[in-house]
Amino acid sequence: MRVLIDEDTAVQLHEPLQHVLIRHEVDHITTRGWSGKKDPNVLADAKRAGYHVIITRDRNQLNDPGECNDIKKSGLHHIRYGQRQQGARGLALALGALIAAMPMIMDELERADSQRLVRVAGLNPEPRHRYTITNPRVDPPSPYWPR
Numbered sequence: 001m002r003v004l005i006d007e008d009t010a011v012q013l014h015e016p017l018q019h020v021l022i023r024h025e026v027d028h029i030t031t032r033g034w035s036g037k038k039d040p041n042v043l044a045d046a047k048r049a050g051y052h053v054i055i056t057r058d059r060n061q062l063n064d065p066g067e068c069n070d071i072k073k074s075g076l077h078h079i080r081y082g083q084r085q086q087g088a089r090g091l092a093l094a095l096g097a098l099i100a101a102m103p104m105i106m107d108e109l110e111r112a113d114s115q116r117l118v119r120v121a122g123l124n125p126e127p128r129h130r131y132t133i134t135n136p137r138v139d140p141p142s143p144y145w146p147r
Helices: 011-020 039-049 065-074 087-111
Strands: 002-005 025-030 053-056 079-083 117-120
Touching: 002 011, 002 117, 011 025, 011 087, 039 065, 053 087, 079 087, 087 117
Parallel strands: 002 025, 002 053, 053 079, 079 117
Antiparallel strands: none
């Protein structure tokens, strides 16, 4: 399948997605020379160019009747995600969730018999839910940890 990353999504997502979606072709709007195009034109041009999937951070597209119609007419699978926090940490949480979810999403989209709309849930911004840090002097990880 051919995947197009929308302009509102960091271009830095392009390379990691190429690595995790090795059976698929991944492009960013900037690599297509489509920067600055309005969404209705992007959707129509993406369909004509043979794309199957568009990834966007534009969460309001489904709240606009005109854009909803354009998405429906395009037939493209529409994948959207949000960025709950600003700055580098927010970007890392949003892109991390997207990169982690995309292989499974693509597996499902390959089996889909019609257009799908996908919302990727963000990672929890609370650090304690994503990792643990241990001080082995206070809490050794095993009885074999040298003291």
